[in-house]
Amino acid sequence: MLTITPKYINKTKSFLLPLLIFNSYYSNPSSSAKILINPSLVGTHLPNPSSDSKEIAASFKDWFRTSKNPNFDRIFKILSIRGDEVLAISAKEDSDWGLGKLDIKLSESFVLEVLNYKKDDILSCLKFFDWCGRQPYFNHTLATCVALFKILSRAKLQSLMLDLLDSFKKQRKLHTIRFNDMLVVGYALAGKVYIALQVYGKMRFHGLDLDSASYHILLNSLVEEGCFDEMNVVLDQIRRRGYEDKFTHSIVIKSLCKQCQLDEAEEYLRGLLSRVKVLPHHAIGILVEAFCKSGRFSCGAKLIQEFGEMEGVPVQEAYGIWIKCLALAGKTDTALKFLNDKKSVEGYIPDAIRYNILIFRLLKKNQLKEVSDLLLDMKENRIVPDKVTMNAVLCFFCKAGMMDVALELYELRTEFGFTPHSLMFNYVINTLCSEDNIDEAFQMLKNLMQQGYIPGKRTFSILADALCRQGRLDEMKDLFMFALERKLIPSDSAYEKFIRSLCRAKRVQDGYLLHGEFNRLNKTPSKSTYSYLIYGFNHARRGDLAARLLIEMQEKGHTPSDKLFKYVLRCVCQMDNPERLFLHLLEIQCSRKGYDQRTFNYFIYGAGAASRPDLGRGVYDMMLKSGIVPNVNSEILMLRCYLRSGKIADALNFFEDVKKRKMVGRKIYTTMVIGLCKSRKADSALAMLKQARENGLVPSLFCYETLIKLCCSETKYDEAVQLIKEMEKIGRKVSSFVGNLLMLHSLYDHNLYKAWLRSSDQSNEKLSHAMLGQVIATFSGHVNTDAKAEDLEELVQNCFPLDLYSYNMMLRKLSINNMDEACRLFKRMCRKGYQPNRWSYDTIVHGFYMHGRKAEAQLWADEMLWQGYAPTECTRDI
Known part of the structure; x- marks a missing residue:
């Protein structure tokens, strides 16, 4: 509740x-x-x-109560009693006893009214039909049988219709009510037109014939099934017997329309104007609908206008068809204008079906004012609302923000015999979620699913988003499990969001449990879902489950990304005693992809990332045993595997083994130099670089940058200066990174300038090298202590490209002696498009405080805070 x-x-x-x-x-x-x-x-x-x-x-x-008939409600209430509600007697006996107490006077018209009252309650209609047939004072007529068949046909229960027809054949007393007619009509409505024609042929062989109504039902069924040759034969029989009437003409026009002969259908309709006294009202609507379905709305509009102006021509149904077609095509404004015009001029009032179609289309487009007007029209004109209308009303109140009214009407649904459909539930739950009333939305959806309601995927996703947004993962988990138990598969997006939320909340085990339930329904999770789970287990250090999911992912037809694959291998190698799982995973991948270099390289990478060179070397040796020649990438990965683990001696030995087998290229030398630098083995890295140069190789700029950085950090300035000279000699220009390093170390250590002087040779020195020396001298404080901002910027810019770090270093230099010049440089930097960062502002604030200019320092500190940066600890201390 x-x-x-x-x-x-x-x-x-x-x-x-x-x-x-x-x-x-x-x-x-x-x-x-x-x-x-x-x-x-x-x-x-x-x-x-x-x-x-x-x-x-x-x-x-x-x-809503105007749609009720108390007498009929009592009948259907008795028919709806189930056997488990009455312990003493069976459901059938209880229904017979209850209906007998009502003292019903059965007649053909009464049975037809009861069957038409609740056409969607198939079981109750069947029970009532069966009960009527067993009463001694009443025999079913062709009309009552046809009414039941139409109910079953509308519900697409053709198999049940055929079972009933077979059972009717065994009941002799039904042969007194034009039994053959009933069989023909029944099989025709069940879509078994050829069986109906066989029965009809037997009738004619025995001198029997159908009545006019049965002929027309058979004729219409032939048209619906597309049996146009047979339809022409039956049509000829109807005309010979003088049964041709307005229904015949309507069916002929329908036949032409189904054969896409719209112009011929229009010609036939116009020909009827001079042949018949009353034009069939169905015919105009059929042709208008056919024109609209083929996209010829202008032809439909012309027919409506032309026949609407003729006196005595029944166009009311055609008006309704025209409104329906316009609404379904999204032309709601045109439909509304047409309805208002005909209502004001001709007093035309559509039936509930047309109103319903138009209202739902307007609801979809959020035209709530127009929906309100249409509901008012229906009430004013005393149109009896059906279940579709009731659903539309509740949807309207949900969209209008009047959930109190919608819920109050919903609670009384049993009183009206109102069965809400999924769209209404979707609107209610969506509105509750939009109002952040998640508890009621969650409880309502759960209760509805217990009653067999299957929510739309969009509704499920909206509630899932709301629950995930509020971090209510337990309720979300209950909802998913509840849905999966009922074979309801949420949308991929909802499923992925929940899995992602669980993994982020470090509840990857719950995500894996949900994943298992999803798999049991033979559904294939998306690649993203597998990725979320695998990353979740990687963070949880569960390499065994991550590997299992990776294999399952591949079995489901997904190809994991290189990053994901390496991530899993790294996690596996970080486990305790990973050897068995690691090799098992390698065997699976080799059996799937074959023995190729790329697969082996993945595993060497994973071992290196987890600092397990022993596993990496095992894979490398397996590659050799398999007859696969390792490529450069394999050797580089193996070297990194040793270097990252700190196994410098093993790395050097492996390097020497590779040298014995083949000529070593620049990539391998670069790997060795970078790896040795990261291990802070400067001497070994310098020796390796020297060896590469002696072998005629040109090391990469990154190689030089890394080695110069290490030498400077270890105050080996002579070696750093030599590297810079060597770099310039082979044509490598000084990069921003190297230039910034020199400015930084020159500013805080004068030994760099001394090392530069020791290595300088003014007679053979290039201009660029000399200018770089001026930069080092300036930042070391040996020259130009009162440098101008423009001069300093120009000097540095002539040596290497400037970046934000370069400007910050220049700001630091200028702020030592001249804050005004530092501020000028700050403005120049901004004008050139550089966005100041925390260090830019902190340098200015620190400089003003050091010079005793506290007011200006405070202004800059306020600006710094406004930009979202906090002063460094050093600046806060002063």
Whole structure:
């Protein structure tokens, strides 16, 4: 049971005022009539929308009750009793006893009315039909049998119809009610037109014949099934017997339309104007609908206008068809204009079906004002609402923000015999979620699913998003498990969001449990879902489950990315005693992809990332035993495997082994130099670089940068200067990275300048090298202590490309002696498009404080904070 929370009160929209006026009009016609007649009184007499939700709900309750027939309701209530509700007697006996007590006077018309009252309650209609047939004073007629067959046909229960027809053949007393006619009609409505024709042929052989109604049902079924040759034969029989009437003409036009002979159908319809006294009203609508389905709306509009202007031509049904076609095509504004014009000029009122179609299309486009007007029209014209109308009303109140009214009407659904459909539930749950009333939405969806309701995937996704957004993963898990138990598969996006949320919350085990349930339904999770789970288990250090999911992912036809594959291997290698699983995974991949270098390289990489060179060397040796020649990538990965693990001696030995087998290229030397630098083995790295140069190789710029950085950090400035000279000698220009390193170390250590002086040879020195020396001298404080911002910027720019780090270093230099020049450089930097960072602002603030200019320092500190940066600890201390 849902409760109406206070947050839904006062949600009534202003466009609902006509409904309030209407409600007052029917409760007190005399007073409300004055409101409608005198516009000047509207402002003072209109009900308050915020306080009349209950009045609106009561008005719609009264309207819904007009669809009820108490006598028929009692019949269907008795028929709906199940056997488990009555212990003493069976359900059939209980129904017989209950219906017998009602003292029903059976007649053909009464049975037809009862069957038409609740056509969607198939089981109850069958029970009633069976009960009537067993009463001694009543025999079913052809009309009652046809009515039941139409109910079953509409519900697409053809197999049940055939079973009934077989059972009818065994009941001799039915042969007294034109039994052959009933068989022909039954098989025709069941879609078994050839069986119907066989029965018809036997009838004609024995001198029997169908009546007019049966002929037309058979003729229409032949058209529906596309049997146009047989249809022409039956049509000829109808004309010979003089049965041709308005129904015949309508079916002929339908036949032409189904054969896409629309122009011939229109010609046939116009020919009827001079041949028959009354034009069949079905015929115009059939042709209009055919024109619309083929996209020829202009032809449909022409027919509607032309026949609508003729006197005595029944066009009411054609109007309804035209409104339906316009609405279904999304032309709701045109449909509304047409309806209003015909209503005002001709007094045309559509039936409930046409209203329903138009209302739902308007709801889809959020044209709530127009929906309100149509509902008011239906109530004013006393149109009896059906279940579709009731669903539309509840959807409308949900979209209008009046959940209190919608829920109140929903709670009374059994009173009206109202069966909500999925769209209504979707609207209710979506509205509850949008109002952040997740508890009620969750409970409502759970209750509905217990009753067999299957929510739309969009509704499920909206609720899933809301629960995940609020971190309510336990409820989300219950909802998913509840849905999966009922074979309801959420959308891939909802499933992925939940898995992702569980993994982020470090509840990957719950995600894996849900994944297992999903797999049991023979559904294939998406590649993203597998990735989330694998990354989750990697973070949880569960390489065994990550590997299992990787294998399953491949079995499901997904190809894992290189990053994901390496991630799993790294996690496996970080486990305790991973050897068995590692080799098992390698065997599986080799059996799947074959023995190729790429697969082996993946595993060497994984071993290296986990600092397990022993596993990596095992894979490398296996590659050699398999007859696969390792490529450069394999050797580089093996070297990294040793170097990352700190196994420098093993790396050097492996390097020497490779040298014995082949000529070593620049990539391998670069790997060795970079790896030795990361292990802070400067001497070994310098020796390796020297060896590469002696072998005629040109090391990469990155190789030089890394080695220069290590030498500077270990104050080996002579070696760093030599590397810079060597780099320039082979044509490598000084990069921003190297230049920034030199400025940084020159600023804090004068030994770099001394090393530069020791290595300088002014006679053979290049201009670029000399200018770089000036930069080192300037930052070391040996020259130009009062440098201008423009001069310093130009000097540095002539040596290497500037970046933000370069400007920060220049700011630091200028702030030592001249804060005004530092501020000028800051402005120049901004004008050139560089975005100052924390270090830029901190340098200025620190400099002003060091120079005692506290007011200016405070202004810059405020600006720094406004930009989202906090001063460094050093600056905060002063």
